[in-house]
Amino acid sequence: MVAVPMEQRSYTTGTKRFLAGCSILLISISLYPLSPAPQIRPSIHARQVLEAYRRAYPDRIESVAWQNNDWVIQIQGELFYWAQGRLLPESHRERWQEYKPYVFYLYPDDAPAPQNYTAERIAELERIGSAEHQMNGPDHHNGFRSALYGGAKRGDVERNLVKVRFLGKTISVHAMIQEQVLRIDERIRGFAKTDSDVAQFLTNLGSIGGYNWREIRGTSRISMHSFGLAIDIQPKRLGSKAIYWQWEAERNPQWMLVSQSNRWAPPEAVIKAFEAEGFVWGGKWDLYDQMHFEYRPELHEISKLYMIFSTLQKYGIGGE
């Protein structure tokens, strides 16, 4: 039995009530990136994820509200229903089963520790990593990302791009993250003056990639690079280190067990500089992508809300 909040009002104010309503449920967020979030109390999980989006994009998102038996988010005048995590417009909400759900997770402080993986976890990663799993199944409905990022078709996306100088190279990114990228650049170059790891990282810098229109096998499946919202940083020399799970999987069936010391990684200060500007690092994913940073401020907001709720719970406040 799911307790469904019955209020109809727009949820643009009233943080306290929001906090009180959601405290316990936050714990149900998956701690494992790329694992489906548990479907416990979905209506409240939905509210908290949408609220995190509203906090992350205050200029683009007008409201989060309970409407027509589901949570709804309004982006630039367009409405999207939670629809079991599919984020669909009214016209498609009844057909939610045809779409892939978006996955939300608590962004971890540290990269995973493969030496502690259980047999079940390894089997699960083998399953997720199998080529079958990557290619089969439905895709996201792109309406939500299109509204949030200002277009999901190639022509629309390209109109949103700007060129920026980043660590000595020129890359194209979404105008939405131009200032963030410039601040990250400034911070990293500042660190290099005193941090020898960062200085060495800059010396060994190979290629940097931003916008890259990628479609997977003629489907409409597109990555964050296709929106200009992801940046890849590769070193000149990788040595024998792993950098991307899929490349590693081609030569090593135990790709998920490669230790952190055998994975290439940017210096901690570089990762922190990205995170401070709303990016997440792919090295913290179980399906690791060590070169990859993407702009997901909503995930940081989910983590912040989680911290608040944990504290409230610790002092016995805000439980349901």
Ligand SMILES: [Zn+2]
């Ligand atoms: Zn990437």
